[in-house]
Amino acid sequence: MDTVHIHRHSGLLSALGLALADVVHEAQEPCSLPYAPETFVQLDQRLSRLEEQSQISTESFLHLRYQGTDCALMVSAHQHPATARSPRAGDFGAAFVERYMREFGFVIPERPVMVDDVRVRGTGRSGLRLEDAPKAQTGPPRVDKMTQCYFEGGYQETPVYLLGELGYGHKLQGPCLIIDSNSTILVEPGCQAEVTETGDIRVSVGAEAPSTVGAQLDPIHLSIFSHRFMSIAEQMGRILQRTAISTNIKERLDFSCALFGPDGGLVSNAPHIPVHLGAMQETVQFQIQHLGADLHPGDVLLSNHPSAGGSHLPDLTVITPVFWPGQTRPVFYVASRGHHADIGGITPGSMPPHSTTLQQEGAVFLSFKLVQGGVFQEEAVTEALRAPGKITGCSGTRNLHDNLSDLRAQVAANQKGIQLVGELAVRDMLRAFGTSRQARGLPLEVSAEDHMDDGSPIRLRVQINLSQGSAVFDFSGTGPEVFGNLNAPRAITLSALIYCLRCLVGRDIPLNQGCLAPVRVVIPRGSILDPSAEAAVVGGNVLTSQRVVDVILAAFGACAASQGCMNNVTLGNAHMGYYETVAGGAGAGPGWHGRSGVHSHMTNTRITDPEILESRYPVILRRFELRLGSGGRGRFRGGDGVIRELLFREEALLSVLTERRAFRPYGLHGGEPGARGLNLLTRKDGRTVNLGGKTSVLVYPGDVFCLHTPGGGGYGDPEEPAPPPGSPPQLPAFPERGSVYEYRRAQEAV
Structure with missing residues (x-):
């Protein structure tokens, strides 16, 4: 900013505007x-x-x-x-x-x-006008008095001028004060104020030598562009929420928006849903490789396939390339990913607990042009959304209107991103963004292991090269792809990793592709963390992703396990579909108790307001409270889960897709594990049954579903008193034997 314009009636501007307004x-x-x-x-x-x-x-x-x-x-x-x-x-x-x-x-x-x-x-002119502008200067401005003002470096003698005595063309060198009965204007040292023809004050800000912004950025430029890019993604999210109509996007905020460079590398991702962080980069890069030069202005792409960087099928990603005038290759990409309440499949809500193939989970889009040449391809996308109905036992989308409306909202959000990128008008900045590669204070080698409720192991070994500031995260030994839907696409594992690294670094770094630049990730092909293209994945996105986070944080002893589940509840019938994730307990750590009744780690959505839930869907929310005592005991106790009861008012298919119903969330350093989750269904006749972790069941008017979510693990010996609030974290000297992680080096490596 090199010029500041101050109206002569700035002290009265609002009241004056009301008086003069039409x-x-x-x-x-x-x-x-x-x-x-x-x-x-x-x-x-x-x-x-x-x-x-x-x-x-x-x-x-x-x-x-x-x-x-x-x-x-x-x-x-x-x-x-x-x-x-x-x-x-x-x-x-x-x-x-x-x-x-x-x-x-x-x-x-x-x-x-x-x-x-x-x-x-209709507009009626007020006819009121400001008084005539001041006359031109007739001599030097008169100093009313001198006073002392404190600026950087100390006090300075500062002249004071009366605004009413200044004329058009008067120039005042800073520092000085310009006052009248309603305002005081400060002109700082190195600046110059000038009275304009209308009697306003124009301040020319003292300018340093102009700098050229290039690939080598200083920390100030880096911070400015990092926040500006992040702002673009955040504003895209606000447009998406405002223009969408589904409960999932508008109320639960189950979406993410991001900006990518010409190579598809992540530039900025607004902190919407952590499970989307690294996955969308994989999606954009797949489209670049898949389409090559077949991208033109006015094209918008749609994708959700796991092998194309998708998370699970209900998460539809809309990608728009950004072109500079006269160029044929995109210079940026903007993308928005939103969870759609239904895209077909074997159960309403498209979150089937027992799917075994990808086709059973709904409509599949590998690389689809949603908008071509500026024209929304409604007929083609409608046909694709109805296509699952051609598969035995499956249905096409059960709410086409919401799908189309939310897809248009995603395109609109991307359009907002394009406009903001155009205003920013920066071309060669992305390669300047990096991240700190310091790894001080981390062990040289750590490992951890945990299991899904079906017994599938997730194993991790981390090797850190302190001199090079690099690391290898090796998931070798992880269990094979399962005959079910707990398989997590590779992009989901990368999302969990980038989330954990940002938590562990302990400093504010740009959220972009540089976060994984010094990291090599080894994931065995055909495992539960990198399955085949035909594998069912809906549970991998919402459940296995949480277990990957638990394993990474356990390896470094960062905190006890959180609930490790998104507690997915879906209900629907022929004319409606509803999906929600329910909060639980967070794990405790060295210096803090776990939070109760919160979403943790890979999800960041809201629960639907009771008024909206009960007015739009045939249920009554009978109970929603903390599950007291479900957090693990410890010097720092784990957070409590919640209890949520739904009374059904009409027949529907209820599906639950949950974890931590067999293995409890672990505690660390003597802390006790959190309580397991529990899914209960009470029939109208009073009979209560345990639904288990994953099932679909018909419910009828008068039936009640009661969800008990897991608590977080405790940290430290529960017999040892917790330090007073505000005390610094106190890490133990050595890990406890038999815990879920182990160090392979001596204490000096910590």
Whole structure:
């Protein structure tokens, strides 16, 4: 910023603006007509009738949307002259298409445009004006008095000027003060203030020699661009939440947005859902390799296949390439990943507990052009979403309207990202982003092992090269791909790893591909962490990912295990589908108790508000409270899980996909493990059954599902008193024998 403009009435600006503002009145009436030549006469009559209510200057608006969509835009046609086909107030259709393309990044040319309401805005001019501007200078400005002001470096003699005595053209060198009865303006040392023709103050900020931003960034430039890139991803997320209509995205916030470089490397990922962190980079890079040069301006891609960097099928990723004018290769990519409540498959909600093949989990998109040449491919994507219905025992999507609306919202979020990238206008910055490679304080070699509830082992050995600042994370020995859906795509394992590394580093570093630059990851092909392309994966994304985090944190002794589960609950029938994840207990660590009733690690979604849950779905929330005592005892105790009870009001298929129902979340250094989870169903006749960790069951009006989520593990000997709040963490000298992890070097390596 090199210039600051200060209005002469800055101390009164809001009140003054109210006094000078025009008087505006809007008249509006609902309308449900298509925007077409046969309705133009009716629209003109409605606009004229509203205009007659006002005797002042008027402007006409139409609230337009594509038929069958939910995103309506209020459009004025004053910049589009009327044609033979349009109402007399202007070509609203052209204005709508122009703005829709700008806002959402695509159009639907064959879709009729509907008029939701008509509106006329009448404006009455206030006629009030500010007093005349000050006269030109007639001599040097008069100093009213001298005073002492403190600046960096100490006190300085500072002249004081009266604003009313200054004239047009007066220039004042800082430091100085300019005052009147309503404001005080400080001009800092090295700056210059000038009185403009209108009597305002223009301050020229003292400028250092201009610097060229190149590939070699200083820490200040690095921080600025890191936060600006992160801001782009965050603003994309706000647009996605605002324009989506599904409960999953709008209420539970089960989505992520990110920005990628020309090679598909992650530049910034807003901190939405940790399980999406590294996975989306794999998705973008797959599309680059798969499509090559077959990407053009106006194209938007859709993908969810695990072998293409997907997490599980309900997570649909929308990718938009960003082109600079005149260039044929993308210079950035923006992407948004949202969890869709249903995309078909063998159970409503597309989270089947017992799926054994990928096709049973819903519609599959490897590399699909959702928008081509700026046109939304509604017919093609509809056919793809209904395709699972052709497989025996499966259904196509059960809520096509929500799918299409949320996909349009994802495209709109990406469009916002493109606009913000264009404003940033930086081309060669990405390679400058790196990350600290210091590994001080970490052991040279550690290992850990844990098991899924079915007994599948997850094993990890970490070797750290302190001199080179590099590490190898080796998952050799992990169990093979399972005949079920606990298989986690490789991208999910990388997401868990990048999340843990950022937690362990203990400093604020940019969230981008540089985080894994010094790390080599070894994952055996065909294992539960890198399965075949046909493997079912829905549970791997939401359950196995949590166990990978537990193993990594256990290897370093960072904290006890958290609940290790996302507690996935899905219910649905022919006309509705609902999905939620339920919180539990977090693990304790060296210096803190575990939090109770929170989502931990790889998920960061919200629970649906009771009012929204009960108004939109046939359930009553009877109970939602902490499960007291479920956290593991220890010097620092683990967090408690929760109890959540749902009473069903109509017949539905209930599916639960959960873990930690067999193996308890471990404690560390003498801390006790947290309580196992429990899934109970009480029938209307009073009979209660344990559903186990993974099942689908028909429920009927009057049935009650009661979910008990796991607690977190404790840390340290429970007989040893915890230090007072605010005390620094106290790590034990040696790990306890028989714990889930072990050091392979002596204490000096810690």
